[in-house]
Amino acid sequence: MEAxxxxxxxxxxxxxxxxxxxxxxxxFPVLGHVLETLARxxxxxxRVVVGTQAAEVRSFLKQADRLLKLKSQxxxxxxxKGTGHAVQIAARTLRKARGEVLVWPGDMPLVRAETLxxxxxxxxxxxxxxxxxxxxxxxxEGYGRVLxxxxxxxxxxxxxxxxxxxxxxxxxxxxxxxxxxxxxxxxLGKIKPNNQKGEYYxxxxxxxxxxxxxxxxxxxxxxxxxxxxxxxxTDLAEVVRVMxxxxxxxxxxxxxxxxxxxxxxxxxxxxxxxxxxxxPWSYIERGVRIGRHCQIGPFAKIRAGSVIEDGAxxxxxxxxxxxHLGRGVLAKHLAYLGDAVVGAGTNIxxxxxxxxxxxKNKHRTQxxxxxxxxxxxxxxxxxxxxxxAKTGAGSVVTAGTKVPSGQVVVGVPARPLKKVSERKxx
Ligand code: UD1
Ligand code: CA
Numbered sequence: 142m143e144a145x146x147x148x149x150x151x152x153x154x155x156x157x158x159x160x161x162x163x164x165x166x167x168x169f170p171v172l173g174h175v176l177e178t179l180a181r182x183x184x185x186x187x188r189v190v191v192g193t194q195a196a197e198v199r200s201f202l203k204q205a206d207r208l209l210k211l212k213s214q215x216x217x218x219x220x221x222k223g224t225g226h227a228v229q230i231a232a233r234t235l236r237k238a239r240g241e242v243l244v245w246p247g248d249m250p251l252v253r254a255e256t257l258x259x260x261x262x263x264x265x266x267x268x269x270x271x272x273x274x275x276x277x278x279x280x281x282e283g284y285g286r287v288l289x290x291x292x293x294x295x296x297x298x299x300x301x302x303x304x305x306x307x308x309x310x311x312x313x314x315x316x317x318x319x320x321x322x323x324x325x326x327x328x329l330g331k332i333k334p335n336n337q338k339g340e341y342y343x344x345x346x347x348x349x350x351x352x353x354x355x356x357x358x359x360x361x362x363x364x365x366x367x368x369x370x371x372x373x374x375t376d377l378a379e380v381v382r383v384m385x386x387x388x389x390x391x392x393x394x395x396x397x398x399x400x401x402x403x404x405x406x407x408x409x410x411x412x413x414x415x416x417x418x419x420x421p422w423s424y425i426e427r428g429v430r431i432g433r434h435c436q437i438g439p440f441a442k443i444r445a446g447s448v449i450e451d452g453a454x455x456x457x458x459x460x461x462x463x464x465h466l467g468r469g470v471l472a473k474h475l476a477y478l479g480d481a482v483v484g485a486g487t488n489i490x491x492x493x494x495x496x497x498x499x500x501k502n503k504h505r506t507q508x509x510x511x512x513x514x515x516x517x518x519x520x521x522x523x524x525x526x527x528x529x530a531k532t533g534a535g536s537v538v539t540a541g542t543k544v545p546s547g548q549v550v551v552g553v554p555a556r557p558l559k560k561v562s563e564r565k566x567x
Contacts, residue, residue, distance in 0.1 A: 142182075142183075142184060142240060142241050142242075142243055142261075143184075143186075143188070143235050143238050143240070143241070143242045143243070143322070144179055144184045144187040144188070144242070144243040144244075144245060145187070145188045145189075145190065145227075145228055145231040145232070145235075145242060145243070145244045145245070146172075146175060146176070146179070146187050146188070146189045146190065146213075146245050146246075146247055147190050147224060147227050147228070147244070147245070147246045147247055147316075148160075148162040148172055148189055148190055148191055148192075148198055148247035149190045149191055149192030149193060149195075149218040149221050149227055150192070150193060150221050150227075150248075151193040151221065152164075152193075152248070152371075152372070154372045154373045155371075155372070155373060155374060155377075156374070159194070160193040160194040160197065160198060161247075161248055161371065162198065162247040162248060163194070163197060163198065163201060164371070164377060166250060166377065166380055166381050166384060167381055167384060167385060167406060167407075167408035167409075167426065167427070168408055168424075168426035168427065168444070168445065169408060169426070169427050169445075170201055170205075171247065171248060171250050171371060171377075171380075172189075172198070172201065172205070172247045173201070173205050173208075173209075174250035174384075174409065175245060175247055175249065175250050176202075176205050176209055176211060176213065177209055177409065177410065178250075178252065178253065178254050178257065179211070179245070180209040180210065180211050181254035182254050182257055182258065184211075184243070185211065185212060186211070186212045186213065186214055187211065187213050187214070188213075188214050188216050188231040188234055188235065189202060189213050189214065189215050189216065189247075190215075190216050190217075190218050190227040190228075190230060190231050191215045191216070191217060191218070192217065192218040192219065192220070192221050192227075193221065195215070195217060198215070199215050202215055208428075214234065216230055216231045216233075216234055217230075218230050222334070222340055222341050223334065223338070223340025223341040223342055223343070224246070224316070224340075224341070224342060224343035224344070225329065225332040225340070225341035225342050225343040225344075225345060225346070226340070226341035227343075228244060228325075228329060228343050229329050229332075229341070232325065232326060232329055235322065236326075238322040239322055239323070240321075240322060241261075241264075241319055241320065241321060241322065242319070242320045242321075242322050242325050243257075243261075243317070243318070243319050243320075244316075244317065244318045244319075244320065244343065245316070245317050246316040246317070246370065248370050248371040248372065249315060249316055249317065249368075249369075249370045249371075250371070250380060250384070251366065251367045251368070251369050251380060251383055251384065252274070252315065252317060252362070252367045252368070253367060256362065256363075256364075256367055257274075257317070260272070260274050260317075260319065260360055261319060263358075263360045264319045264358065264360070267356065267358045268356045269355075269356045269357055269358035270320070270321045270324035270350055270355040270356060270357065271318055271319065271320045271321065271324060271325070271328075271346065271347065271350055271355075271357050271358075272318065272319045272357075272358040272359070272360060273287070273294070273297070273314055273315075273317070273318050273347065273357075273358070273359045273360070274315045274317040274318070274359075274360060274362060274368075275287045275312050275313060275314060275315060275359040275360065275361045275362070275368075276312070276313055276315050276361060276362045276365060276367070276368030277311050277312050277313075277361050277362075277365065278311055278312075278313050278365055278368065279311070279365070281308075281310065281311050281312075281313045282300065283300055283372060284300065284313035284314060284370075285297045285298060285299045285300065285313060285314040285316075285344050286298050286300070286303055286307055286308070286310040286312065286313055286314070287310065287312040287313060287314060287359050288307070288310070289312075289359075294347070294351075294357050294358060294359040295347075295348065295351050295357075296344075296345075296347050296348035296351060297314045297344035297345075297347050297348075298344075299336060299337070299338075299342065299344065301336070301337040301338060302336050302337050312359070312361060313368070314344060314359075315362070315368050315370070316343075316370065318343070320346075324350055324355055325346065327350075327353075328345075328346035328349045328350050328353075329346065331345075331349045332345045332346065332349070333345075366383045366387075369383060381406075384408075384409065385405075385406050385407055385408070386402070388407045388408065388409055388411065389402045389405060389407050390402075392407065392411075392413050392419075395413070395415065396415035396416060397413045397414075397415065397416075397417050397418075397419065398416070398417070398418040398419065399419050400418065400419070400420050400421055401420075401421040404421035404422050405419055405420075405421055405422070405423050405424075405438075406423070406424040406425065407419075407425045408425060408426050408427040408429075409427055410427045410428055411425055411426075411427060411428070411429045411430075411431070412429075412430045412431065413431045413435075414431060414432045414433030414434070414435070414451065415433050415434075416433055416434050417431055417432070417433060417434060417435040417436070417437065418435075418436050418437070419437045419438055420436070420437065420438035420439035420441075421438060421439050422438060422439050422440045423437050423438035423439065423440065423441040423442070423443070424441075424442045424443070425437070425442075425443045426443065426444045426445045427445055428445045428446055429443050429444070429445065429446075429447050429448075429449075430447075430448045430449070431443070431448075431449045432449060432450045432451035432452065432453065432468070433451045433452070434451055434452045435449055435451065435452060435453050435454065435455070436454045436455070436456070437449075437454075437455050438455070438456070438457065439457050440457045440458050440459075441455045441456065441457070441458075441459050441460070441461075442459075442460040442461070443455060443460075443461045444460070444461065444462040444463065445463070446462075446463040447461045447462065447463060447464050447465070447466075448464075448465045448466070449461070449466045449470075450465075450466060450467050450468045450469075450470070450485070451468050451469070452468055452469040453466045453467070453468065453469060453470040453471070453472075454470070454471045454472065454473055455472055456471075456472065456473035456474050457473070457474055457475070458474060458475045458476075459472050459473075459474065459475065459476045459477075459478075460476075460477045460478070460479075461478050461479075462477075462478070462479040462480070462497075463479060463480050464478045464479060464480065464481040464482065464483070465481070465482045465483065466478070466483045467483055467484045467485035467486070467487070467510060468485040468486070469485055469486045470483050470484075470485065470486070470487050470488075470489065471487075471488045471489065472489035472493070473489075473491070474491040474492075475491045475492050476489050476490075476491065476492065476493040476494065477493075477494045477495060478493070478495050478506075479495050479497040479498070479503070480495065480497040480503050480504065480505045480506065480522065481495050481497070481505070481506040481507070481508065481520075481522075482505070482506070482507050482508070483508045483512075484508060484509045484510030484511070484512065484528065485510045485511070486510050486511045487508055487509070487510060487511060487512040487513070487514070488512070488513050488514065489514050490513075490514050490515050490516035490517070490518060490534070491516045491517070492516050492517035492518070493514050493516070493517070493518050493519075493520070494518075494519050494520070495520045495522055496519055496520065496521045496522060497522045499540075503522075504522035504523040504540070505522055505523050506520050506522045506523070506524050506525075507524070507525045507526065508520075508526045508530075509526055509527045509528035509529065509530060509546065510528050510529075511528060511529050512526055512527075512528065512529060512530045512531065513529075513530075513531040513532070514526075514531075514532050515531065515532045515533045515534040515535070515536060516534045516535070517534055517535045518532040518533075518534070518535070518536050518537075518538065519536075519537045519538070520532075520538045521537065521538060521539050521540045522540065523540060523541065524538050524539075524540065524541070524542045524543070524544070525542075525543045525544065526538075526544040527543075527544060527545050527546030527547065527548070528546045528547070529546055529547045530544045530545070530546060530547065530548050530549070530550070531548075531549040531550070532544075532549075532550050532551070532555060533549065533550070533551030533552065533555070533558065535552075535553070536550055536551050536552055536553065536555040537552075537553040537554055537555055538550060538554070538555045539554045539555070542555070
């Protein structure tokens with residue numbers, strides 16, 4: 142199956158200097174969430190139509206490709222003349238396609254892979270040349286409406302072009318379509334910009350095909366919440382709410398406690414083990430792995446690429462970034478651990494900071510198991526602390542330091558603490 146993702150529009154209604162599809166939802170661009178779903182559906186090389194801030198979108202695509210093992214191909218739409226125009230340009234790279242073409246707008250991140258798979262099955266059971274994923278909405282304002290005659294799907298009318306009675310229709314177009322490639326190519330050639338906006342509308346392909354005698358179908362989503370798209374900042378906030386609620390519910394079903402789900406943020410693609418307790422105002426980004434019997438928060442931020450093993454505590458006002466915390470590590474209050482590996486059973490004192498960034502590069506901190514990092518220690522990376530090492534309160538361990546196993550270092554800059562017997566000898 143080929144796929145075309147639409148991501149060239151500016152997103153005027155966002156009132157932003159940044160292109161809409163790069164706005165983050167739970168720490169990951171909206172476009173990334175859609176790509177992740179496409180990857181889960183087994184799409185390997187989606188065509189992504191870029192235009193507004195094309196360089197920025199392309200550079201995110203490279204990053205996403207690495208992360209999601211995709212080979213997306215950016216296709217440039219120089220001027221944004223509408224969704225139909227965007228698909229026309231992408232379709233030029235698909236001339237040889239004979240199978241199915243999925244079209245997905247980059248601002249619709251909530252439709253799940255399972256839902257899409259069911260939609261694809263329905264399409265294949267029908268004789269339709271194109272199927273539209275529709276959605277019945279309590280408040281359909283802003284979306285294209287699904288037109289039916291005697292129950293049969295006949296077309297889509299955009300809000301701006303709709304009559305008063307058409308505006309009352311509650312079934313809307315999600316903007317996700319599955320086309321037979323040849324029917325798509327044929328219909329694309331016939332779109333005309335005769336509408337209020339003067340744009341080439343992809344939605345017109347439905348009427349074109351239907352008038353030409355081809356079967357067209359619209360299958361409504363079972364859950365209205367999946368059909369939410371992002372046009373404004375209000376929509377973005379609503380999408381984040383739905384996304385995080387859905388993830389948290391899944392974790393609760395798997396045996397994770399959330400003391401206050403409303404006040405907690407968990408991105409998709411996070412794994413949390415049973416009997417872990419997440420306290421409010423915690424923010425957990427995608428790709429994070431948390432073990433069993435952990436305690437997280439309140440007010441913890443765990444960023445992408447972090448692993449927290451069983452029984453660890455990441456307490457209040459602690460930020461963990463691209464770091465690995467071994468079993469039973471305690472970082473209970475006020476700490477920042479970035480690019481760090483912390484061995485099992487180590488205690489991270491309040492106020493511990495890994496200074497992992499020198500203004501140019503990020504550096505690693507390695508702390509052995511059963512170590513004790515005193516309050517307010519600054520670890521200027523790269524540093525290594527052996528098993529059972531200790532730092533005194535307020536010590537500053539300078540870059541390049543290797544603290545041997547069992548050694549105690551203190552002061553600024555931190556140096557080995559001499560035993561009383563050694564001091565007397567001098
Ligand atoms: C579109 C649909 C509408 C549907 C809604 C669902 C059309 C004409 N209307 O409206 O029926 O209910 O989506 O979300 O298709 N884009 C480009 N190039 C362009 C224009 C848009 O790549 O020239 C991209 C945008 O970046 C965006 C997507 O296409 O990701 C949809 O565009 P948008 O302007 O948001 O369309 P809607 O007005 O929401
Ligand atoms: Ca939209």
